[in-house]
């Protein structure tokens with residue numbers, strides 16, 4: 001295969017696994033499983049992030065119209081997840097492969113102990129040649145506890161496992177430079193570090209059963225590529241799409257990985273939950289930090305500091321609207337930093353080598 005990825009996370013979206021009537025598409029799952037088996041045979045490590053619990057639930061029960069949206073989703077997903085994982089287990093078994101079910105919540109990425117336990121389990125599964133099938137724990141994850149969608153979850157899994165690539169299978173051939181249905185729109189085949197102007201053609205429109213839409217896919221894909229992981233968005237309904245993407249014989253969108261991302265930056269990127277304090281920066285500092293040239297955060301650009309931190313702690317950086325700009329390692333503690341707020345000619349609070357900026361798609 002042309003692209004020599006060894007560890008691959010494959011995200012299979014709701015729309016790939018669902019027929020137009022909302023029921024699961026068994027033939028499609030079967031074909032995807034055959035493709036995954038082929039990757040395993042070629043010596044790859046494969047982790048699957050699969051949606052489809054709600055769709056599978058729909059094929060088993062009817063939820064009363066009186067049930068509210070949250071309860072209805074909990075019912076369908078909890079019943080449907082059993083069927084979904086059984087389907088994978090049975091189909092993978094036909095290729096002599098074993099899978100494991102991993103259900104996670106957003107909280108599991110925030111809590112360091114949960115995070116390390118989860119990482120340890122994935123390590124053990126991969127070592128034992130088992131295919132983890134990951135989904136959000138839809139029973140626990142309701143409203144604000146939810147991931148934006150399974151793309152966000154897949155991005156976190158790919159970064160946690162330091163995967164070589166994340167293949168996102170959706171119902172479009174990639175990201176188009178206009179409305180995907182318009183005849184003159186074309187798939188953007190390669191996206192580098194600069195994603196300016198995206199919002200002009202990526203709309204908030206979602207597919208019938210999708211949750212987050214293309215905008216959230218773009219944000220996540222860019223962030224993950226910044227960590228040095230290649231991200232592909234391809235059509236999961238195309239025959240043999242996985243090998244075609246890896247052999248570069250099918251059009252798709254590839255986010256070019258930033259190969260200079262250090263291990264330290266990857267760790268910082270995932271340490272948002274471990275942050276001890278919040279440093280609010282002004283518009284000038286935000287512009288400087290998010291410009292292509294690597295820049296450290298100087299006290300002159302700091303507006304406010306919340307919480308206590310020591311030298312070496314992770315701190316969050318927010319803008320004046322409290323939007324997260326990124327996170328980094330403090331070069332000195334909050335007491336010293338408070339004294340220096342707004343002052344010129346002071347040592348940087350965060351050095352650019354220890355600063356991770358969130359993806360900005362404007």
Ligand SMILES: Nc1ncnc2c1ncn2[C@@H]1O[C@H](COP(=O)(O)OP(=O)(O)O)[C@@H](O)[C@H]1O
Pocket residue numbers: 012013014015016149151169170171172174175176177178179180201202203204205206207208209210211212213214215
């Ligand atoms: N520029 C664009 N290129 C491709 N798809 C787009 C674009 N803008 C909006 N979309 C929409 O994004 C949808 C895919 O996202 P989503 O509904 O979240 O699917 P999934 O269930 O696979 O995660 C497409 O079906 C399409 O309608």
Ligand SMILES: N[C@@H](CCC(=O)OP(=O)(O)O)C(=O)O
Pocket residue numbers: 012013014015050051052053054055077135136138148149150151209210211212213
């Ligand atoms: N956890 C849900 C799917 C959630 C979801 O966001 O799906 P998707 O739109 O494919 O990213 C399920 O299994 O039905």
